[in-house]
Amino acid sequence: MPRAVAVSPGTKTPEPVAAVEVRDLTKRYPGDVRALDGVGFTVPTGTVFGLLGPNGAGKSTTMKILTTLARPDSGTVRIAGLDVVAEPRRVRRVIGCVTQRSGVDPAATGRENLTLQGRLHGMSRAELARRVDELVELLDVGAVAERVAGGYSGGTKRKLDIAMSLIHRPRVLFLDEPTTGLDPEIRSEIWEHIARLARQERLTILLTTHYLEEADRLADRVSILDRGRVVAEGSPGRLKDDLNGDAVVVELVEPGMVGAARRALDGLTLVREVVAEGVAVRARVDDAAVAVPQVLAALTADGVAAASVTVAMPSLHDVYLHYAGRSIRETER
Ligand SMILES: Nc1ncnc2c1ncn2[C@@H]1O[C@H](COP(=O)(O)OP(=O)(O)OP(=O)(O)O)[C@@H](O)[C@H]1O
Numbered sequence: 001m002p003r004a005v006a007v008s009p010g011t012k013t014p015e016p017v018a019a020v021e022v023r024d025l026t027k028r029y030p031g032d033v034r035a036l037d038g039v040g041f042t043v044p045t046g047t048v049f050g051l052l053g054p055n056g057a058g059k060s061t062t063m064k065i066l067t068t069l070a071r072p073d074s075g076t077v078r079i080a081g082l083d084v085v086a087e088p089r090r091v092r093r094v095i096g097c098v099t100q101r102s103g104v105d106p107a108a109t110g111r112e113n114l115t116l117q118g119r120l121h122g123m124s125r126a127e128l129a130r131r132v133d134e135l136v137e138l139l140d141v142g143a144v145a146e147r148v149a150g151g152y153s154g155g156t157k158r159k160l161d162i163a164m165s166l167i168h169r170p171r172v173l174f175l176d177e178p179t180t181g182l183d184p185e186i187r188s189e190i191w192e193h194i195a196r197l198a199r200q201e202r203l204t205i206l207l208t209t210h211y212l213e214e215a216d217r218l219a220d221r222v223s224i225l226d227r228g229r230v231v232a233e234g235s236p237g238r239l240k241d242d243l244n245g246d247a248v249v250v251e252l253v254e255p256g257m258v259g260a261a262r263r264a265l266d267g268l269t270l271v272r273e274v275v276a277e278g279v280a281v282r283a284r285v286d287d288a289a290v291a292v293p294q295v296l297a298a299l300t301a302d303g304v305a306a307a308s309v310t311v312a313m314p315s316l317h318d319v320y321l322h323y324a325g326r327s328i329r330e331t332e333r
């Protein structure tokens, strides 16, 4: 199988501007579950796109259709100009996928895992050897490349998974929750790798995530899905700017008072979208200067002691809350 360098093999067609084009996608599951109800978005070539949404929003269903693992009931998907339903085999040649479950063989070394993956793609020996070296360096796994992968840390295993998905030089990379379950430190290391890959390999990356800071850091654009529909789309900066007002975070003295604090703030008309965050409650207000005294008075009246009050610009978390109507943390089980 020839290496898929051209996005339209066999022709001189220039690379399409949109690496991923999704239109009006619908998918029902038995029991009248509308997993997707008219989803559409476009991902320009060489950019990172984040798909966000609470449990059951339709993220995995979208990913499955885009990676040819499921068929839509209606709608169209083009990956690098190729229709996923009409040309699934060609689509598979230009995409790489990292699913949540690792595909690493624990009994083989890192290098062997990469080599095996390349053989599955029918790469020539010489080209494969070059690509393995390149990826070992790119993902910084040189120190462990000759050791069996069973002994790798979670972060290293994830890096190997990413390297394996890139062996055949895909143009579009799909990452389903790439850093779930990893330590924050490792998570940001993986983020750096993903950002570098997008730049150096001119990859288009589509990722789903439950970590809003991940989307904020990596994604040029995000789409928030809820109940099978796109409820918001744009760059993280633009989405945050579109939310007028401020975010107010009240840290409480006692963790047990979070429920009471939420109720107290819910009762104020100038406060919106109140959510618990550990020992704090977060809310959005139009004007913090006006709202903060009222917030403190309401808490005092209900016997809730505040340790600190912070006013901040709206975060992607606030955007999410605004459009999806619930906190992403509340959806994590
Ligand atoms: N194979 C299936 N059979 C029946 N219903 C399904 C199937 N797969 C998904 N669903 C339903 O379709 C809807 C969308 O599910 P999907 O897995 O795409 O959501 P998600 O956004 O990936 O959620 P999560 O964050 O929990 O992974 C949900 O209501 C889910 O229960």
Ligand SMILES: [Mg+2]
Pocket: 059, 060, 061
């Ligand atoms: Mg899912």
